[in-house]
Amino acid sequence: MLPWLSIIGIGEDGLKGLIKAAIIAIAQSKILFGGQRHINLFKIYGKETYNWSYPIEQGIKHLCYFRGNKVAILASGDPFFFGIGTILTQRIPIKEIRCYPSISVFSLVCARIGWTMQDVEVISLHGGRTQECIYPYLHDGARIILLTYNETSPAIISALLVDRGFGKSKFIILEGLNGPYERVRAMTAHSFINYNNNDINPLNVIAIDVIANIEIITLPLTFGRCDNWFDNNGQITKSDIRALTIAKLAPRRMELLWDIGAGSGSISIEWMLIHPSLEAIAIEVNEKRAINIMQNAYRLGVNNLCIVNGDSMDIIYDLAFIKKPDAIFIGGGAGVANTKIISFCMNILRHKGRLVINAVTLKSELALIRYYYIFGGTLIRVAIEQVSSLGNNWGWKSKRTVTQWCWSNIFN
Numbered sequence: 001m002l003p004w005l006s007i008i009g010i011g012e013d014g015l016k017g018l019i020k021a022a023i024i025a026i027a028q029s030k031i032l033f034g035g036q037r038h039i040n041l042f043k044i045y046g047k048e049t050y051n052w053s054y055p056i057e058q059g060i061k062h063l064c065y066f067r068g069n070k071v072a073i074l075a076s077g078d079p080f081f082f083g084i085g086t087i088l089t090q091r092i093p094i095k096e097i098r099c100y101p102s103i104s105v106f107s108l109v110c111a112r113i114g115w116t117m118q119d120v121e122v123i124s125l126h127g128g129r130t131q132e133c134i135y136p137y138l139h140d141g142a143r144i145i146l147l148t149y150n151e152t153s154p155a156i157i158s159a160l161l162v163d164r165g166f167g168k169s170k171f172i173i174l175e176g177l178n179g180p181y182e183r184v185r186a187m188t189a190h191s192f193i194n195y196n197n198n199d200i201n202p203l204n205v206i207a208i209d210v211i212a213n214i215e216i217i218t219l220p221l222t223f224g225r226c227d228n229w230f231d232n233n234g235q236i237t238k239s240d241i242r243a244l245t246i247a248k249l250a251p252r253r254m255e256l257l258w259d260i261g262a263g264s265g266s267i268s269i270e271w272m273l274i275h276p277s278l279e280a281i282a283i284e285v286n287e288k289r290a291i292n293i294m295q296n297a298y299r300l301g302v303n304n305l306c307i308v309n310g311d312s313m314d315i316i317y318d319l320a321f322i323k324k325p326d327a328i329f330i331g332g333g334a335g336v337a338n339t340k341i342i343s344f345c346m347n348i349l350r351h352k353g354r355l356v357i358n359a360v361t362l363k364s365e366l367a368l369i370r371y372y373y374i375f376g377g378t379l380i381r382v383a384i385e386q387v388s389s390l391g392n393n394w395g396w397k398s399k400r401t402v403t404q405w406c407w408s409n410i411f412n
Contacts, residue, residue: 006072009102012179022100034074078104082124135301142210151200161189165216170209175201235263255326265293336364368405377407
């Protein structure tokens with residue numbers, strides 16, 4: 001099928017910012033989809049128009065009803081950079097689409113304040129993400145450009161920065177970029193709290209030049225972070241073992257982890273902190289622990305961790321019909337000796353999948369030894385000693401030994 005759908009990126013400069021090909025695509029279209037703000041720009045064309053429907057799936061369903069007709073979607077900026085383009089191409093083949101992007105708001109921000117695009121972290125609050133998602137990026141000297149949700153976002157973000165110990169950060173609000181009412185204001189995050197922000201343009205972007213208070217320890221980039229980053233009641237894979245465990249889980253882009261018997265959620269949270277494309281489902285039978293996992297994830301900026309409270313066996317059967325995992329971790333004694341769970345996990349893994357199980361009791365260790373003899377893989381015991389006080393002197397104190405069995409279907 002020839003292209004029937006045109007995606008037109010529009011900036012605050014409106015018609016003036018469109019290339020000739022984009023204007024022709026709009027003129028040749030019979031139907032226009034978009035927000036009212038964009039549709040108003042093209043009323044003179046006398047087209048059949050539709051406001052974009054929400055939720056997004058409903059809007060796409062409505063759009064596809066006109067498949068084969070000449071249709072144009074009026075979008076903001078670059079539709080394939082935190083825009084509608086990516087979602088549309090998941091439903092409509094790219095050969096049926098022509099896209100005419102405008103300059104992205106992130107490029108405009110860099111042009112206005114003199115930042116180099118390749119050195120900037122770009123984050124969008126659209127799509128249900130909360131302001132806490134910026135936390136993993138808050139390191140001294142980091143530069144962040146944040147596509148906000150509306151006029152309330154600057155106050156919320158500045159308050160978060162102050163609360164987390166980054167109140168000295170340079171805080172730049174850029175409003176209506178490339179439009180007739182463009183405005184750029186710079187201050188510190190702390191000073192913005194006392195600023196009159198009643199006149200903020202809903203179309204705003206925030207640039208943050210991060211400065212941490214001297215006493216603040218920022219979230220490390222590596223996995224195996226110190227245990228005190230996670231609220232826990234002793235139900236946690238300790239940092240040294242966690243580092244080894246995640247290394248064996250070997251995360252790769254776009255992969256999904258099942259964390260069975262998630263405890264504090266440390267494994268699934270650190271998995272997701274490695275790369276924004278990673279997904280994880282934390283399964284925890286204890287309701288209080290499940291709530292604690294949610295709080296840990298929220299505080300550390302992991303917005304989209306899926307937390308399921310309930311019996312592991314029932315849950316994984318249901319989850320398997322939705323999406324198969326690339327990696328599975330079983331810890332905390334959660335079903336380690338349950339051969340049904342283990343067998344199901346081994347069979348449900350996607351190609352090149354990995355299964356990692358940690359055991360600390362004799363019963364669970366014997367189960368891992370049995371799995372190793374039957375299924376192969378690798379079996380190790382990890383004993384860690386740490387210096388501690390011993391009377392008036394110092395000596396080595398052993399931590400609890402952990403047995404770990406790793407299995408992959410790559411060779412099976």
